[in-house]
Amino acid sequence: xxxxxxxxxxxxxxxxxxxxxxxxxxxxxxxxxxxxxxxxxxxxxxxxxxxxxxxxxxxxxxxxxxxxxxxxxxxxxxxxxxxxxxxxxxxxxxxxxxxxxxxxxxxxxx
Amino acid sequence: xxxxxxxxxxxxxxxxxxxxxxxxxxxxxxxxxxxxxxxxxxxxxxxxxxxxxxxxxxxxxxxxxxxxxxxxxxxxxxxxxxxxxxxxxxxxxxxxxxxxxxxxxxxxxxxxxxx
Numbered sequence: 001x002x003x004x005x006x007x008x009x010x011x012x013x014x015x016x017x018x019x020x021x022x023x024x025x026x027x028x029x030x031x032x033x034x035x036x037x038x039x040x041x042x043x044x045x046x047x048x049x050x051x052x053x054x055x056x057x058x059x060x061x062x063x064x065x066x067x068x069x070x071x072x073x074x075x076x077x078x079x080x081x082x083x084x085x086x087x088x089x090x091x092x093x094x095x096x097x098x099x100x101x102x103x104x105x106x107x108x109x110x
Numbered sequence: 111x112x113x114x115x116x117x118x119x120x121x122x123x124x125x126x127x128x129x130x131x132x133x134x135x136x137x138x139x140x141x142x143x144x145x146x147x148x149x150x151x152x153x154x155x156x157x158x159x160x161x162x163x164x165x166x167x168x169x170x171x172x173x174x175x176x177x178x179x180x181x182x183x184x185x186x187x188x189x190x191x192x193x194x195x196x197x198x199x200x201x202x203x204x205x206x207x208x209x210x211x212x213x214x215x216x217x218x219x220x221x222x223x224x225x
Contacts, residue, residue, distance in 0.1 A: 032211070043112065043200050043216035044153070095206040096166055097143050097155035098214060 001099045002027040002090035009105040012082075018075040020104050022088030025069040030092045033064060035073045036100075037084040044087070044100075047073065078108045113137065114217035116201050122223045128189040131220045135182055135203030141165070142184040143204070143214060144176055148197035159184055160206055191224045198222075 005023040012018040024033065034049040048055055048062045050071075055062045061074040075082055087103040113136035123129055135142050144156040146169075155168035159178035170176075173191075178184045188195060198221050202214040 034213075038153075041198060041219070041221075043114075043218050044202075045112070046213050046215060049211065049213065095141055095160070095204065095212045097145075097158055097168060098202075099155070100145075100153035102152060 001092065002031055004088045004090055004101055006086070006088050006101065006104045008102070009107070011107050011109060012075075012078045014080060014108055014110050015077055018078040018082065018106060018108070020073040020075075020086050020088075020106065021070065022073070023070045024088070024090045027068055027090045028092070031090045032092070033062065033068075033071045034089045034091050034098070035060070035062065036087045036089065036098075037082075038087070038103075039081075039084040047086075078106075080108050080110065082106065083108045112215040112217065114201060114203050114215050116199075116217035116220050118220060119218065120221050120223075122225065123191060124225055125191055125193060127191050127224075128187065129191065129222065131186040131188070131199050131201075131222075133184045133186070133201030133203075133217060135184070135201075136215055139203035139205050139215075140182065141204045141206040141212075141214075142178055142182070143202040144170075144184070144186050145200045145202065145216075146197050147200065147219075148194075151197075153200070156186070188222070193224050196222055196224045 035047040036044040064071045085103040115134045156170040158166040
């Protein structure tokens, strides 16, 4: 899997949009961009994934640049329960393990 | 609720002992993955089983072993436990169907404390 780079930590005010960036400049054509989050000591939770088109689901939106070298996860209206570590993972659909990095620790404040 | 279950939730044992962690995957998922998360190491992949067969190994110690049974549940066996084995152990499952996206879903984890 391609290496991803994320900021160590970010803050966001409750009710505002949280925009979490991820750099994956060496991503290959068959690798998807996956986002997971882990709320303190709970199991990682799948959020969203995409290949090259922007994606949206009930949890978040994923914006992938045209050259696929970076992406942004958007939580449109952050709540306190969104405080978590967010992991961006470049992963092919080969059915093998995920390579979690250090992720971004997002703190949502009142 | 991811649909993946793990038992027990907590386990406290002594050094040198052996324990077994159990995981039931989501209905229909063929792959089971085991990950370890300790304070200073982040989430580390240990081992993967696919439809009863070992498929991939990560940073798994020789003291650790796993298996996947015909009903697709999996067990992770940890033996000769050391203080450093204290960690959260997560199981994940995925469909692993050819030509389909293979999202992994994680269980709530087992917290192992070795005293």
